Amino acid sequence: MSLATPTQEDLEELLLSCRYGDVEDIQQFVEKFGPDALATARDDNGNTVLHMVAGNGHTEALDYLLPQVPSSLISARNNAGSTPLHWAALNSHLPVAQKLVQFSGGPGVDLIDIKNNTGRSPLGEAENAGWEEGAKWFVEMMNLDEGAKGEEDLHPAEAPDSIEVEIQDAEGQVAKMTLGGQKSTSSANAGGETT
Incomplete structure (x- = not known):
């Protein structure tokens, strides 16, 4: 069975469905076009389906999308250099941030270190937004994964x-x-x- 190729209008509707957390519409898109088509959707600012659900705090949509998309989409940057985790931090969505960082097969805690075009990491965005709970969680996650960046770099600190x-x-x-x-x-x- 050959899947249809989404039009630009189909992709725009998908991004809107992700923005509003409409899981049924997202599922219908995948049924019609396949999961690979999810990775091709970008708005004029370079935002992906994960940017849309992360920025708006839609955990159910995120739970559906994460296993469907390539893991590289988790760290995909928009035109401003921001990842979906930057958006979750900017909008104080802790459950979304946790799911992005803790997703098996994803980049993990390395997401916390990615800087956008303004030089801010998701931790920096959380601090800039005054989101203490999120900033604290990011710092705790960074400290807990001591072997990820090389033990010799972390032990002295x-x-x-x-x-x-x-x-x-x-x-x-x-x-x-x-x-x-x-x-x-x-x-x-x-x-x-x-x-």
Whole structure:
């Protein structure tokens, strides 16, 4: 059975269905044109079906689409360089953000590091929007996946043996202390105690 090829009008209707979370219309599109056609739909700004559902918080539509589309669409960028996760962050949709990051076979936590054309990651968009819950979740996810980017890169930041700190007071006196290690090499600190 050969599937029909969607027209530009069909693709525009699909994007509207995704924008409004109309799962039945999305399913009908897939039945008529096949799942591969989902990846070809883009609006004038380069937004995909995932941008539309993520930006509008439609978890049911997202649940239907994620297994249907190529995993590369999860990290697809629009004309502004934003991914669907950027849109979920910008609009404070935590369940959508979680589904995008945690989708098996997708890019995972690497999505959190992708920067758009303004230099913001999804975490940056969450912070810029004042969405503390989302920003906190992004940070927790980034810290939990310690092996993904190379253990050697993450361990010093997460569990340093020691950190040497210099503190200068108002009179210009400098005190050096070492934090975290078993022994202190501090040359001065409050009360003369070692840390």
